[in-house]
Amino acid sequence: MNRPLSPLTRATLVEAPDDLDELIEFFHARRWSDGLPIVPPTRERVARMLSCTQRKPDEIIAKVAPGFGEATVERIAINAVMAGCRPDYLPVLIAATQAMSAPEFNLQGIQATTNPVAVWLIINGPIAEQLSVNAGPNCLGQGTVANATLGRALRLIMQNIGGALPGDMDRATHGQPGKFSFCCAENEAQSPWPPLHVERGFKREQSTVTVVGAAGTHNMNTHADNADELLRVIADTMMFPASNDYWIGGEPWLVLGPQHAAILHAGGLSKAEVKRRLWEESKMPARRMAARELQRTQAVRESKIGPINEDTMLAAADGPEGIGILVAGGPGTHSVYVASFGDARAVTREVIA
Amino acid sequence: MQVYDPTAPMAAPAEDLRQRVADLSGKVIGFIDNTKPNFNLLAQDLGELLLERYGVKAVIQKRKRSVATAAPNEVLEELARECDLVITGSGD
Amino acid sequence: MEIAKRGKAAVTVVSNAFIGLGRAQSRSLGHANLPLAVIPHPFGSRTREEVRALAEQCVAEIARLAAAK
Numbered sequence: 411m412n413r414p415l416s417p418l419t420r421a422t423l424v425e426a427p428d429d430l431d432e433l434i435e436f437f438h439a440r441r442w443s444d445g446l447p448i449v450p451p452t453r454e455r456v457a458r459m460l461s462c463t464q465r466k467p468d469e470i471i472a473k474v475a476p477g478f479g480e481a482t483v484e485r486i487a488i489n490a491v492m493a494g495c496r497p498d499y500l501p502v503l504i505a506a507t508q509a510m511s512a513p514e515f516n517l518q519g520i521q522a523t524t525n526p527v528a529v530w531l532i533i534n535g536p537i538a539e540q541l542s543v544n545a546g547p548n549c550l551g552q553g554t555v556a557n558a559t560l561g562r563a564l565r566l567i568m569q570n571i572g573g574a575l576p577g578d579m580d581r582a583t584h585g586q587p588g589k590f591s592f593c594c595a596e597n598e599a600q601s602p603w604p605p606l607h608v609e610r611g612f613k614r615e616q617s618t619v620t621v622v623g624a625a626g627t628h629n630m631n632t633h634a635d636n637a638d639e640l641l642r643v644i645a646d647t648m649m650f651p652a653s654n655d656y657w658i659g660g661e662p663w664l665v666l667g668p669q670h671a672a673i674l675h676a677g678g679l680s681k682a683e684v685k686r687r688l689w690e691e692s693k694m695p696a697r698r699m700a701a702r703e704l705q706r707t708q709a710v711r712e713s714k715i716g717p718i719n720e721d722t723m724l725a726a727a728d729g730p731e732g733i734g735i736l737v738a739g740g741p742g743t744h745s746v747y748v749a750s751f752g753d754a755r756a757v758t759r760e761v762i763a
Numbered sequence: 764m765q766v767y768d769p770t771a772p773m774a775a776p777a778e779d780l781r782q783r784v785a786d787l788s789g790k791v792i793g794f795i796d797n798t799k800p801n802f803n804l805l806a807q808d809l810g811e812l813l814l815e816r817y818g819v820k821a822v823i824q825k826r827k828r829s830v831a832t833a834a835p836n837e838v839l840e841e842l843a844r845e846c847d848l849v850i851t852g853s854g855d
Numbered sequence: 856m857e858i859a860k861r862g863k864a865a866v867t868v869v870s871n872a873f874i875g876l877g878r879a880q881s882r883s884l885g886h887a888n889l890p891l892a893v894i895p896h897p898f899g900s901r902t903r904e905e906v907r908a909l910a911e912q913c914v915a916e917i918a919r920l921a922a923a924k
Contacts, residue, residue: 423765433764442769451767476880479771488767522876570769579876581854702800702899709798709826781889782864784921800899801906805868808910809917817918834857843861848921850866851858854873854896 419468421484423453437492441575444565444590448492459487462497463504463763471504472511475518477573481507485571486563493563499541499556501763502619506531506564509621509759516754520623521574524581525654527751528588529568530624530663531561532736534607535617537761538595545595547740550627550665561591586626594738600668601737602675609681610758617761622663622734623754625654628747632670637677640670641684645691647747648726651698654752655726657707659714661755662726663734663748664688670745671737681735689730693723784848788818793846795834796826802852809850859889866920868913870896890920 427433434447442448449455460467460483467484474481486503495503510517510529520527533543533556544554552558574580582589598605607618630647634640648662655662666674674684696704697720708718714728727733734756739746784790792813794806803826810822823845827834834851842849858865869877869891877891893916894909901909 421767421769424768426764426766428764433766450764451769452764453767456767474771476876477771481771484767485769485771488769492769522880566769571771573771579880581873581876706798706800709796709803781859782862783923784864787918787921801901802868802898804903804906805894805898805910805913808907809914812910812914813917816914839857839861843858843863846863848864848866849858850868850917853867853869853877 419470419480419482421482421488426450442570443492444562444569446562446590449494451488451491455491456484456487459491459495459497459500460484462500465504471507474507474511474568474572476521476579477571479571479573481511481567481571486567489566489570490559490563493566494555494559495563496541496555496559499560499563501761502531502533502537502541502560503563503567505619505759505761506560506621507567509619509757510564510568512757512759514755515621515623515757516751517568517572519753520751521568521572522579522581523751524583525625525751526582526584526586526589527623527625527754528586528592529561529564530588530622530748531564531593532606532620532622533560533593533595533617534598534605534620535612535761536615537617538598543593543595545597545738549594549597549738549740550592550746557593558591561588561593564593565589565591588624588626592624594665596736597668597738600671602671603681603735603737606734606736607758612758612760618758619761620756620758622661622748622756623751624663625749625751627665628749630745630747631743632745633743635673637674637679640673641687641691644745644747645688648688648692648749649694649698650749651694651700651703653726653749655750656694656724657699657703657710658752659711659728659732660726660750660752661732661734662750663736663756665736665738665746665748667739667742667745668737669741669743682730684735685733686730689725689727689733693725696720696722696724787813787848789820790847791821791823791845792819793823793825793842793849795838795842795849795851796824797852798827799852799854805852806850856889864921866890866892866917868892868894868917870894870898890923892916892920 437443465483543556813819
């Protein structure tokens with residue numbers, strides 16, 4: 411379709427109250443925030459943010475579903491300022507906006523669904539240390555500027571540029587706390603295996619951001635002290651009958667704590683072998699599903715995996731490589747299961763200033 | 764103070780692409796099943812009613828891979844080629 | 856939407872919980888008034904008989920929308 415070029419590629423300045431309390435209310439009233447106070451996106455702050463990229467302010471990085479607003483570098487910077495990001499975070503958000511707009515990520519589905527899915531940002535490579543993105547203790551919790559504000563900025567981009575406001579185009583039944591921010595780095599130093607970005611075809615010295623459609627986090631606390639037993643209890647936790655991964659053939663993720671990763675590595679397992687074992691051992695009998703889910707599973711997966719009946723052992727992903735593994739967190743006997751939206755595939759993009 | 768508006772305009776002006784079918788009699792109707800529960804049954808019933816009461820010539824049923832993905836291009840092309848009217852489902 | 860772009864008539868069946876999304880999205884994609892046939896939400900948990908009854912209501916709406924100026 412031929413459309414005239416939008417004359418509104420540059421962001422517009424608006425007159426807002428000088429008083430900070432009133433200014434914050436001004437943003438809430440327009441539904442420009444996520445419910446938390448924002449940092450005012452003044453000309454000076456946005457200019458400082460833009461000085462951290464070589465890209466032009468009016469370059470369009472993506473059109474963000476479901477409203478397909480143009481995510482220019484400038485608009486990304488404005489939302490980053492509001493979220494409290496430091497200026498040098500901008501290139502990460504540009505890469506994340508590119509990543510979530512790749513067709514296989516299915517941002518349209520993620521934004522508009524009733525599912526609670528949040529976009530989980532995983533940072534790899536040298537930039538994680540440069541920006542002090544937490545990969546260690548409490549990496550999915552509060553207390554680190556980068557983790558808190560990068561995820562928040564991406565949500566503001568999805569809401570303000572993508573137009574998905576809760577209750578309107580964002581149809582989430584409950585949503586989840588991860589929709590405020592969901593961001594961590596991989597604990598590459600304590601991982602016994604090559605990091606995620608290397609597994610996905612990048613060099614170790616490149617910096618990347620990976621986006622994942624995450625339905626939630628489910629903790630797994632186990633003192634299992636050998637690889638076989640640890641895999642067994644993790645695989646058993648992965649199966650649940652009301653899971654999108656099982657009916658669609660999804661992309662479940664595991665955040666292995668460094669202690670658990672060390673046990674698996676000591677058992678002689680590569681990351682690929684861990685995935686293969688988990689994929690096999692987490693197969694669930696189709697009869698555990700509700701009859702209607704079984705019907706949907708047949709409709710969606712039979713073309714890929716053949717006839718499905720109540721006795722079929724369903725895997726959570728179409729193949730072992732469909733299981734994502736990240737090593738992150740601090741000391742402790744915990745790992746985290748991140749069930750996925752199911753209908754999205756993780757996308758990795760390089761962070762380039 | 765002056766601050767930037769963080770939103771992006773909903774870009775394009777509305778244009779009316781809409782095609783109309785004044786009389787369904789003798790027409791071919793396509794369905795794209797969004798795989799949501801019950802939509803297949805609704806499509807089946809609607810198909811029967813259209814055949815019985817509206818004199819449509821034929822009904823073609825197609826399924827999406829899953830709810831939140833778009834229908835593949837070849838399915839869309841085929842339906843647009845074969846059908847006079849296409850009925851789709853959206854949401855629950 | 857994709858069918859309309861290909862020059863054929865289309866009607867979307869949507870439950871009333873999703874009508875806002877359907878309208879907002881067709882607007883933002885530049886199609887102001889793609890026809891939506893609305894059925895009551897929730898739809899997925901209806902019995903077989905209820906689905907049949909909804910089809911009865913819906914078929915007339917589809918015929919009307921297909922022809923409407």
